[in-house]
Amino acid sequence: AQKITQTQPGMFVQEKEAVTLDCTYDTSDQSYGLFWYKQPSSGEMIFLIYQGSYDEQNATEGRYSLNFQKARKSANLVISASQLGDSAMYFCAMREPSGAGGTSYGKLTFGQGTILTVHP
Amino acid sequence: DAGITQSPRHKVTETGTPVTLRCHQTENHRYMYWYRQDPGHGLRLIHYSYGVKDTDKGEVSDGYSVSRSKTEDFLLTLESATSSQTSVYFCAISGGLSLRETQYFGPGTRLLVL
Numbered sequence: 001a002q003k004i005t006q007t008q009p010g011m012f013v014q015e016k017e018a019v020t021l022d023c024t025y026d027t028s029d030q031s032y033g034l035f036w037y038k039q040p041s042s043g044e045m046i047f048l049i050y051q052g053s054y055d056e057q058n059a060t061e062g063r064y065s066l067n068f069q070k071a072r073k074s075a076n077l078v079i080s081a082s083q084l085g086d087s088a089m090y091f092c093a094m095r096e097p098s099g100a101g102g103t104s105y106g107k108l109t110f111g112q113g114t115i116l117t118v119h120p
Numbered sequence: 121d122a123g124i125t126q127s128p129r130h131k132v133t134e135t136g137t138p139v140t141l142r143c144h145q146t147e148n149h150r151y152m153y154w155y156r157q158d159p160g161h162g163l164r165l166i167h168y169s170y171g172v173k174d175t176d177k178g179e180v181s182d183g184y185s186v187s188r189s190k191t192e193d194f195l196l197t198l199e200s201a202t203s204s205q206t207s208v209y210f211c212a213i214s215g216g217l218s219l220r221e222t223q224y225f226g227p228g229t230r231l232l233v234l
Contacts, residue, residue, distance in 0.1 A: 006162075035222070037225075043208070044225065044227055045210060045225035045228075052219055053219075097219065106214050106221060107165050107168060108153075108163070109165075110155075110162035110164070111162050112160055112162045
């Protein structure tokens, strides 16, 4: 079963506007981590932001923030003041516990990705 | 930037030939992962390693094997390449297993199987 769902194959935003990229997830664990990565056209995977399931505050990193709604199992990425360089593929990913009860060894489960295009 | 390199960066091969992709890290991280990226699927885990000579299967491991004889190197082998293995392959490393431990990715290898 799909654990991470990104329902927006493509998004468009005007330069300097804010945009929200959706991510919903499914897990039975109470403890987990959520990540967002950016993949520009050059192909590398760039870590953007992390949110822990027990973090009380929504994560922020510069222009990136995470709208984390635990009860709805959503972790949407908000990019403020979009720039042309933000045009890229964005992936949401989840890590489940790797402790004694879990054997995931830090594996990440990724969503399908959302292609963001920023227009001038 | 995390010190991760992948070789080759691009490869074209024919169906039925063996292919080995190499991931090399200079971070001395214990955990290493191989993912493949395909349109509509995001990245999917092929195999991972939790130490020298300690490896296990991911969700799409059929047709792939791995080896890790040194901390810094993690090899992915396609024993007999098929067209369905045409993909972009990413190696990733992680220093620990805490939930917030970031995985850092290599630059990727584009593999085309004809």
